[in-house]
Amino acid sequence: MRIAGSLLAACCLVCAPAWAQESFRAPRTSSGAPDLQGVWSSLTATPLERPAVFDGPTTTDERAAAFSVSSAQAFSSDTSDGVGARGSEWWEFSAHMTRINGQIRTSLIVDPTDGKMPYSEAGRARLKKLQAAVMTDFDGPEGRPSTERCLTGGSGATGAPLFVPRYNANYQIVQTPDHLLISMEQNREVRIVRLNGAPRLPLEMRRWMGDSVGRWEGDTLVVETANFMPGDAFKPASPLLVSENARVIERFTRISANEILYAYTVEDPEVFSRTWRAEMVLSATPNVILEYACHEGNYSMAGMLAGGRVKENIRK
Secondary structure, three states: OHHHHHHHHHHHHHHHHHHHHHHOOOOEOOOOOEOOOEEEEOOOOOOOOOOOOOOOOEEOHHHHHHHHHHHHHHHOOOOOOOOOOHHHHHOOOOOOOOEEOOEEEOOOEEEOOOOOOOEOHHHHHHHHHHHHHHHHOOOOHHHOOOOOOOOOOHHHOOOOOOOOOOOOOEEEEEEOOOEEEEEEOHHHOEEEEEOOOOOOOOOOOOEOOOEEEEEEEOOEEEEEEEOEOHHHOEEOOOOEEOOOOOEEEEEEEEEEOOEEEEEEEEEOOOOEOOOEEEEEEEEEOOOOOOOOOOOOOOOHHHHHHHHHHHHHHHHO
């Protein structure tokens, strides 16, 4: 009986998170909608695509801990910039991989099951062309990525879908009866989601973070985003290409007092051979959103373009 009791107790401990999610009822706003407000972090050691070191969609605690340490070390090993530069000061790393329904995920992508973005041949060629342009196009500010121009947040943190930026992985959500705002620490961008049957903008009206319209399906907020700007289609740090004609469907579900399950689907036949889907967890954080001092007149842009002229003279 003592053994049976211990086994039952252990089972309860293992199953508790799943039970808690199933029975959890999100708090409500004054208008009666599920309350998603607060400051949330997307930081995780689980990458968007599955690394070669994993042979399946889930892993063990031991392998997850080892991967978290090794990936952080590999990413921050370049200290050639010296103290105070990105290699030593800027990057943020999580000690934990994403855990959903008690399982540790080896990639945020869950479909396809191989955990990889299903680029078409044309889509991959387009991605490689944009990657090459980042290293070679210094003819003018328009040729630089929107992140360098301070028009969007770095690391693909702004817009839809949400990503895990390399630093400042914080998002603040504010709700009103007719709108939901997602304020991102990266470049302090604010995406406004219109609710309650708001009409979509005409296709000619494009926005840097897309046009987002949302609706409630039970306790889940479903947000559809389209009308992307071509200049923000490429997320160089990810790297990910979401074309200007893509459609991204996001689902926000508060599964506990401290967690939002965030899932999204990308429909983009111009770039991908099929629709793909990813899941991650936004975790409550006591952090506050701080000022991000970056604007389109960023003085470093002149330095980057000047560097391009120096390279041209060297080639001559």
